[in-house]
Amino acid sequence: MKTIRPLLALLAVFAAMLVPVQAQQPPGLLNLSFDDILALPKGRAVVFTTARIKSGGSVAIHCMTSAPIPARPSGGEQGVNVFYFGVKPDNSGILPQDQYVIPTTPTAAAGSAAAGTVSMVDYSFARVAPYLIASDNSARLIVAVVGYDVRATGAPATPFPLPKQLFLSAQLDIGGTALLLPAVQKVREAAAR
Numbered sequence: 001m002k003t004i005r006p007l008l009a010l011l012a013v014f015a016a017m018l019v020p021v022q023a024q025q026p027p028g029l030l031n032l033s034f035d036d037i038l039a040l041p042k043g044r045a046v047v048f049t050t051a052r053i054k055s056g057g058s059v060a061i062h063c064m065t066s067a068p069i070p071a072r073p074s075g076g077e078q079g080v081n082v083f084y085f086g087v088k089p090d091n092s093g094i095l096p097q098d099q100y101v102i103p104t105t106p107t108a109a110a111g112s113a114a115a116g117t118v119s120m121v122d123y124s125f126a127r128v129a130p131y132l133i134a135s136d137n138s139a140r141l142i143v144a145v146v147g148y149d150v151r152a153t154g155a156p157a158t159p160f161p162l163p164k165q166l167f168l169s170a171q172l173d174i175g176g177t178a179l180l181l182p183a184v185q186k187v188r189e190a191a192a193r
Contacts, residue, residue: 028101028148028157030081034094037083037144043161045146048170048181050087054138057174058124059084059181061143063102064167076150078160079103080168082121086132087140094142095132098123101148104163143170143181 037045051059061082084097100121128139145168149160162168170181 028077028079028081028103028150029099030146030148030157030159032081032083032146032159033096034083034085034142034144037146040146040159043147044159045144046162046168046183047142047144049184050140050142051170051172051181052138052140053125053128053172054136054174055125057172058122059141059143060120060122060171060173061145062169062171063104063119063145065104065163066165066167076152076155077103078147078149078163080162080166081146081148081157083144083146084123085142085144086129087142088132089134095129097129097132097141098127104166 037047053059063080080102082100082102084099085094086097087094102119102121123141123143125139128141132139134140145162147160147162148157150157168183170183172179172181
């Protein structure tokens with residue numbers, strides 16, 4: 001009996017190590033599909049035109065603050081979610097690929113975000129899922145940027161208007177040549193006026 005207890009304790013420790021640990025999600029992470037993003041009210045999202053990339057290529061989003069963004073005295077944060085969606089080679093659907101959170105509002109203790117702050121999120125061809133690569137060894141990606149708001153620490157993120165002090169651009173890099181991608185959501189909003 002005395003030899004079984006240490007073995008059971010060792011077995012319990014080993015079993016605890018096998019239990020998967022859930023990864024901590026960033027507080028601003030939004031759970032949105034491509035259709036959800038297109039249905040958001042005006043000013044909460046920017047969707048860029050489809051980019052075709054090949055091996056060695058990438059798509060990057062640049063977020064630059066043009067003026068200080070004031071801190072939130074009540075806590076929480078605001079920022080943007082950058083979504084990368086892949087278009088199936090047979091045009092039968094759009095699938096989520098990756099998502100990033102870029103906070104733009106500093107904590108009250110930090111004062112305010114300085115003007116000229118630049119954040120960049122780069123997504124390379126090497127990260128594209130194999131089932132999205134076409135027969136010509138290319139993949140089509142759609143990039144969307146959505147504003148978010150987290151009212152207080154631990155609260156869920158909700159879609160929120162993009163900060164007016166934030167300039168967004170998307171670029172396609174093809175073998176060292178950079179091309180800017182137009183924002184199709186802005187064109188749709190202008191046409192609706």
